[in-house]
Amino acid sequence: xxxxxxxxxxxxxxxxxxxxxxxxxxxxxxxxxxxxxxxxxxxxxxxxxxxxxxxxxxxxxxxxxxxxxxxxxxxxxxxxxxxxxxxxxxxxxxxxxxxxxxxxxxxxxxxxxxxxxxxxxxxxxxxxxxxxxxxxxxxxxxxxxxxxxxxxxxxxxxxxxxxxxxxxxxxxxxxxx
Amino acid sequence: xxxxxxxxxxxxxxxxxxxxxxxxxxxxxxxxxxxxxxxxxxxxxxxxxxxxxxxxxxxxxxxxxxxxxxxxxxxxxxxxxxxxxxxxxxxxxxxxxxxxxxxxxxxxxxxxxxxxxxxxxxxxxxxxxxxxxxxxxxxxxxxxxxxxxxxxxxxxxxxxxxxxxxxxxxxxxxxxx
DNA sequence: TCTATAGGTTCGGTGACCGAACTTGCAAGT
DNA sequence: ACTTGCAAGTTCGGTCACCGAACCTATAGA
Numbered sequence: 269x270x271x272x273x274x275x276x277x278x279x280x281x282x283x284x285x286x287x288x289x290x291x292x293x294x295x296x297x298x299x300x301x302x303x304x305x306x307x308x309x310x311x312x313x314x315x316x317x318x319x320x321x322x323x324x325x326x327x328x329x330x331x332x333x334x335x336x337x338x339x340x341x342x343x344x345x346x347x348x349x350x351x352x353x354x355x356x357x358x359x360x361x362x363x364x365x366x367x368x369x370x371x372x373x374x375x376x377x378x379x380x381x382x383x384x385x386x387x388x389x390x391x392x393x394x395x396x397x398x399x400x401x402x403x404x405x406x407x408x409x410x411x412x413x414x415x416x417x418x419x420x421x422x423x424x425x426x427x428x429x430x431x432x433x434x435x436x437x438x439x440x441x442x443x444x445x
Numbered sequence: 446x447x448x449x450x451x452x453x454x455x456x457x458x459x460x461x462x463x464x465x466x467x468x469x470x471x472x473x474x475x476x477x478x479x480x481x482x483x484x485x486x487x488x489x490x491x492x493x494x495x496x497x498x499x500x501x502x503x504x505x506x507x508x509x510x511x512x513x514x515x516x517x518x519x520x521x522x523x524x525x526x527x528x529x530x531x532x533x534x535x536x537x538x539x540x541x542x543x544x545x546x547x548x549x550x551x552x553x554x555x556x557x558x559x560x561x562x563x564x565x566x567x568x569x570x571x572x573x574x575x576x577x578x579x580x581x582x583x584x585x586x587x588x589x590x591x592x593x594x595x596x597x598x599x600x601x602x603x604x605x606x607x608x609x610x611x612x613x614x615x616x617x618x619x620x621x622x
Numbered sequence: 623t624c625t626a627t628a629g630g631t632t633c634g635g636t637g638a639c640c641g642a643a644c645t646t647g648c649a650a651g652t
Numbered sequence: 653a654c655t656t657g658c659a660a661g662t663t664c665g666g667t668c669a670c671c672g673a674a675c676c677t678a679t680a681g682a
Contacts, residue, residue, distance in 0.1 A: 278492070279553060279593065281544030282476055282537060288548075289540075290469070292670075299459055308629055315455070318671055323630060343679075344628070356543055360459060362536035363466075367458030370529060376456060416456065469639075485660055495640055500661055520648070521659070 288332055289356065293317050294325055298353065299360055301335065302404055304438040305424050306346035313422035329353070349435070357404040358393070365391040375414035383408045383433055404434045465509055466533065470494050471502055475530065476537055478512065479581055481615040482601050483523035490599030506530070526612070534581040535570070542568040552591040560585045560610055581611045 289295055296315055305311055312322055326347055329335040334353035340346045368377045369391065380389040383406050387397020394401050410431045419425055427438035466472055473492055482488055489499055503524055506512040511530035517523045545554045546568065557566040560583050564574020571578050587608045596602055604615035 278473065279589065280476070280541065281546075281549050281554065282541040283473060283544070284548035285540040285544035286472060288544075290467075290472070292467070295463060295467070296455065296460060299457070309627090312629090318673095319630065320632085320672095321670065324669095352547060355546065359536060359539035359543055362539045363462040364457065364459040366533055366536055367460070367462035367465075369458075369532065371461035372458050377458065412456065486658090489660090495642095496661065497641095497663085498639065 285359070288334070289359075291325070293321060294329070295356075295360060295363070297322070297325055297329070298334065298349070298356055299364075300424065301347065301349045301353065302357065302360065302434050303409065303424065303428060304432060304434070304436050306340075306348060306437055306439075307344060308347075310422065310424050310438065311347075314420075314424035346437075354404055354435070361393055365393075376412050378412055378428075379410045381408045381410065381431075382406060408433045462536070465511070466536075468502070470498060471506070472533075472537060472540070474499070474502055474506070475511065475526070475533055476541075477601065478524065478526045478530065479534065479537065479611050480586065480601065480605060481609060481611070481613050483517075483525060483614055483616075484521060485524075487599065487601050487615065488524075491597075491601035523614075531581055531612070538570055542570075553589050555589055555605075556587045558585045558587065558608075559583060585610045 289298065293315065297311060297317075300311055300314055305314060308322065308326070311317065311326075312319060315322075317325075326335065326337075330337050330347070333350055334356070335347045336350050338346045338348050381387060382389055382395035382398065382400060382402045384402070385395060385398045385400075387395040389402065389407065390396050408431050409428065411429050415429075419429060424438050432438065466475065470492065474488060474494075477488055477491055482491060485499065485503070488494065488503075489496060492499075494502075503512065503514075507514050507524070510527055511533070512524045513527050515523045515525050558564060559566055559572035559575065559577060559579045561579070562572060562575045562577075564572040566579065566584065567573050585608050586605065588606050596606060601615050609615065
């Protein structure tokens with residue numbers, strides 16, 4: 269599996285990044301991890317990804333130190349972003365902002381706010397109220413202004429119908445379930 | 446080809462972005478376009494990408510307005526970033542910075558400078574001399590401090606042995622060849 | 623003991639990607 | 653006119669990743 273996913277001869281940080289997070293589904297899995305998704309079945313249900321692919325990707329990300337596997341009190345393993353994983357936020361944010369700008373009508377974009385001050389965060393990542401550039405641990409995601417008629421019923425979709433700070437688990441008391 | 450590359454049900458700008466630029470090679474092609482690569486064979490030689498894949502990607506990117514195909518004076522077509530394509534720079538920069546941080550020893554990273562003032566640009570994208578956040582049209586890429594023993598001989602690799610402003614063609618007078 | 627659920631693994635089919643060979647179009651040389 | 657040369661693809665057979673569906677295993681509760 270090593271060779272075919274590598275970009276040989278490319279002496280460039282971008283090529284190195286894409287070898288790790290450039291495969292199908294990988295960045296969406298990491299995005300969900302920022303949203304607080306931690307369990308296998310929650311990723312699976314929220315993304316609609318085949319089980320085998322999800323298992324392979326999670327193992328790969330754990331191996332490479334983007335996620336860590338943690339035995340929660342429930343006995344179920346959880347996949348949690350490491351510090352290295354959290355540093356992917358600017359890349360995810362930038363790509364999301366580009367996709368929003370060119371492909372999402374404004375009413376369907378999920379607003380992000382600066383958790384500390386409550387200000388809305390603009391496409392460039394700065395808080396429009398206080399001018400800071402909040403990291404993921406200081407951002408809150410909100411539901412779409414124009415709610416879809418049919419909201420999916422998986423736990424992640426349900427949790428994200430309300431405002432939700434990034435990096436906090438979508439399941440209440442995941443450590444005490 | 447439509448369905449298998451789409452992420453259905455994902456009501457999110459990131460999913461939309463990845464449908465366009467999330468396939469293998471695509472972001473590297475766009476990175477090369479920022480470096481000033483414009484011709485089919487220059488992409489091909491610099492990236493080592495199979496011809497069929499390159500042809501398919503270039504067509505796809507033209508169709509979606511990231512590149513435009515332009516008949517140069519030489520008679521050869523050139524692929525040039527559109528404004529929409531140039532707006533991908535923050536995402537490319539962020540992923541490159543992450544890859545550099547975790548996978549590239551500092552001596553092998555290509556420095557970028559703010560073309561206007563000459564200051565070095567840090568990982569967060571700000572000029573360390575003047576504090577600005579230069580866009581791609583105001584950045585210059587430099588060769589690696591630790592030059593590799595064997596530098597590839599394709600035109601793009603040769604051009605990038607010297608400092609080179611982004612978005613300017615790697616071939617001299619490409620419009621008057 | 624029986625059932626339900628989480629978290630996978632296995633399996634056969636399909637499609638993307640690969641390098642290599644082939645084709646097309648233009649342009650200069652002779 | 654004919655040939656050579658090269659850029660820019662297209663075609664082709666083989667391989668590998670991804671797909672949905674079925675199956676497996678461990679644990680918890682009734």
